[in-house]
Amino acid sequence: MSVSDLPTLREMTCFAARIRLETLKCVGARGFGHLGGALSIVETLAVLYSGVMRIDPHNPQWPDRDKLVMSKGHAGPALYATLALKGYFPLDWLSTLNQPGTRLPSHCDRKLTPGIDMTTGSLGQGVSTAIGLALAQRMDGKGRRTYLITGDGELNEGQTWEGALFAPQHKLTNLTWLVDYNHKQLDGETQDILDLGDLEAKFAAFGWATASVNGNDLAAVVRALEAARRETAKPFCIVLNTVKGAGVPLVAAIDLNHHIVFDGDLRAKAIAAMEQEITALEGATA
Ligand SMILES: Cc1ncc(C[n+]2csc(CCOP(=O)(O)OP(=O)(O)O)c2C)c(N)n1
Numbered sequence: 001m002s003v004s005d006l007p008t009l010r011e012m013t014c015f016a017a018r019i020r021l022e023t024l025k026c027v028g029a030r031g032f033g034h035l036g037g038a039l040s041i042v043e044t045l046a047v048l049y050s051g052v053m054r055i056d057p058h059n060p061q062w063p064d065r066d067k068l069v070m071s072k073g074h075a076g077p078a079l080y081a082t083l084a085l086k087g088y089f090p091l092d093w094l095s096t097l098n099q100p101g102t103r104l105p106s107h108c109d110r111k112l113t114p115g116i117d118m119t120t121g122s123l124g125q126g127v128s129t130a131i132g133l134a135l136a137q138r139m140d141g142k143g144r145r146t147y148l149i150t151g152d153g154e155l156n157e158g159q160t161w162e163g164a165l166f167a168p169q170h171k172l173t174n175l176t177w178l179v180d181y182n183h184k185q186l187d188g189e190t191q192d193i194l195d196l197g198d199l200e201a202k203f204a205a206f207g208w209a210t211a212s213v214n215g216n217d218l219a220a221v222v223r224a225l226e227a228a229r230r231e232t233a234k235p236f237c238i239v240l241n242t243v244k245g246a247g248v249p250l251v252a253a254i255d256l257n258h259h260i261v262f263d264g265d266l267r268a269k270a271i272a273a274m275e276q277e278i279t280a281l282e283g284a285t286a
Contacts, residue, residue: 006051012218014281015085016046020247021274022081026094026104028267033097033106036244036257037151038078040182040215044240045082047221048147052229057087060114064142067117067133071126072151072180073107074259080104080113088115124157126150127177131163134175134235145174153185156194161206167235168207175235176228177208180215182244186258203237215240216247248274 006012019042027033049055053066070079077097084091089103096102103112107121118133120126130148137144154160167175181199183190190196200212209231213220221240228236245252250270254260262270 006222009218012046012050014278015050016042016218017274017278017281018085019046019078019081021271021278022085022091022094023078024248024267024271024274026077026081026097027262028271029095030097030099031263032259032261033077034074034259035251035262036184036260037072037180037182038075039248039251040242040244040246041075041078041149041180042247043216043218043221044149044178044180045078047218047225049082049086052225053147054144057115060088064144066145066147069118069120069126069130069133069146069148070108071120071130071148072123072154073120073126076104076106076108079108079116083113083115089113123151123154124159127160127163130175131167131172134172135170137174138172145176148175148177150177150179151185152179152181152183152190152196153193155179155196156190164203164206164208171233172235173232176225177235177237179237179239180242181239182242184244184258187256200239207234208237209234210237210239212239212241215242
């Protein structure tokens with residue numbers, strides 16, 4: 001993968017805005033949900049699904065695909081929006097989020113949703129399963145890769161640091177760990193609950209190749225993922241400095257925006273603003 005293989009930044013900006021809009025509609029259909037941490041990871045999903053990951057939306061179980069573990073499984077709605085926009089399943093499934101009988105549960109479930117590679121929700125466990133997937137891919141010898149997304153609060157789980165030790169020792173160069181460092185977790189700031197200190201330095205000390213970027217800047221995310229692809233000696237950790245609720249000012253302005261009621265005026269205004277943004281963006285690209 002190189003920049004020349006990807007769509008233009010302008011196209012990815014439109015894709016990211018569409019992911020945000022569909023995420024808002026998805027959570028809005030339920031009236032409440034994990035909106036802040038879904039929105040912070042949108043640029044990363046937009047870049048991964050614009051050509052970084054080798055996938056086939058028409059064949060979600062393709063054995064030779066790259067895999068994504070959304071270990072912060074509560075961010076499912078952003079991933080569902082991405083998958084629907086890529087054609088894994090119809091867009092109208094998004095309005096069934098977390099309803100009885102849905103294929104889109106609140107947290108990711110690989111047995112229910114086309115395109116979901118790993119069941120997640122119990123924070124920390126996705127690190128171990130992603131490592132297992134990356135090891136299996138290496139044994140297959142087909143050059144496939146695993147991408148792992150965790151939160152920063154999630155790194156308060158001890159299991160994550162066992163994984164951080166394991167991957168470099170076993171030279172899992174096909175594993176890329178993206179930490180959504182939005183500085184907030186369920187009920188407060190990570191620095192007040194269990195401070196992570198200099199996160200990039202910690203991963204480097206554990207033996208990872210690292211980058212620390214603005215995770216809500218598409219171009220920066222592209223560059224970091226390219227660096228990860230070029231790395232041949234170590235697994236790669238990208239610290240994504242993000243904003244919880246990014247791209248939707250009405251949601252970002254809510255201090256504790258981990259799981260919010262999203263209906264009435266707030267829902268209407270946030271969706272209308274995103275629709276306007278998309279109209280402006282797509283008008284500018286026409
Ligand atoms: C093992 C475990 N403990 C607690 C929870 C409840 N929980 C869900 S999300 C969350 C906070 C996660 O914060 P972070 O990883 O920073 O996610 P983000 O802010 O990116 O949404 C918690 C404590 C859980 N899902 N799993």
